[in-house]
Amino acid sequence: QVQLVESGGGLVQAGGSLRLSCAASGSTVTINIMGWYRQAPGKQRELVASISRDGSPNYENSVKGRFTISRDNAKNTVHLQMDSLKPEDTAVYYCHAGSRWLHLGPYWGQGTQVTVSS
Numbered sequence: 001q002v003q004l005v006e007s008g009g010g011l012v013q014a015g016g017s018l019r020l021s022c023a024a025s026g027s028t029v030t031i032n033i034m035g036w037y038r039q040a041p042g043k044q045r046e047l048v049a050s051i052s053r054d055g056s057p058n059y060e061n062s063v064k065g066r067f068t069i070s071r072d073n074a075k076n077t078v079h080l081q082m083d084s085l086k087p088e089d090t091a092v093y094y095c096h097a098g099s100r101w102l103h104l105g106p107y108w109g110q111g112t113q114v115t116v117s118s
Contacts, residue, residue: 002026002107004095009112016116017083022095022109024076030105033098034071034078038091038114048093049080062088085116 008020024031035050035058049069051057057069066085071078078095092111099105 002028002030002097002105004097004107004109006093006095006109006112009093009114011115011117012085014086014116014118016085017081018085018114020080020082020093020095020112020114022078024078024097024107027104028076030099030101031076031097031107032100035096036069036078036080037094037096038089039094039111040091043091045094050096051078082114085114087116087118090114090116 003025004022006020006022008018010018012018033050033052036048037045038048039045047060048063049059049067051069051071066083068081091114093114094111095109097107
């Protein structure tokens with residue numbers, strides 16, 4: 001099994017920054033792609049950013065140029081640096097990890113709240 005624990009959420013003013021972190025433990029050799037999803041009240045969960053094991057990132061259009069995803073395979077961590085935050089970024093952010101093998105995963109963290117005030 002893999003456990004994912006997020007941290008770094010909080011309350012910030014528009015234009016501010018936050019850095020989210022996700023630590024994976026357990027059978028981490030199972031993990032392939034990692035990423036961050038977010039879900040605002042009344043809305044569907046959406047993929048914010050993902051990063052492959054070799055470091056290739058992908059971003060949702062609304063966060064391009066503002067957010068940066070990174071990972072450290074040796075430390076089994078993934079981070080999301082969020083700059084120029086907007087009120088519409090307010091959501092619960094969830095760490096996600098895909099499995100290398102079809103019969104395992106995906107894995108989800110419990111989520112961390114990000115609130116951006118105007």
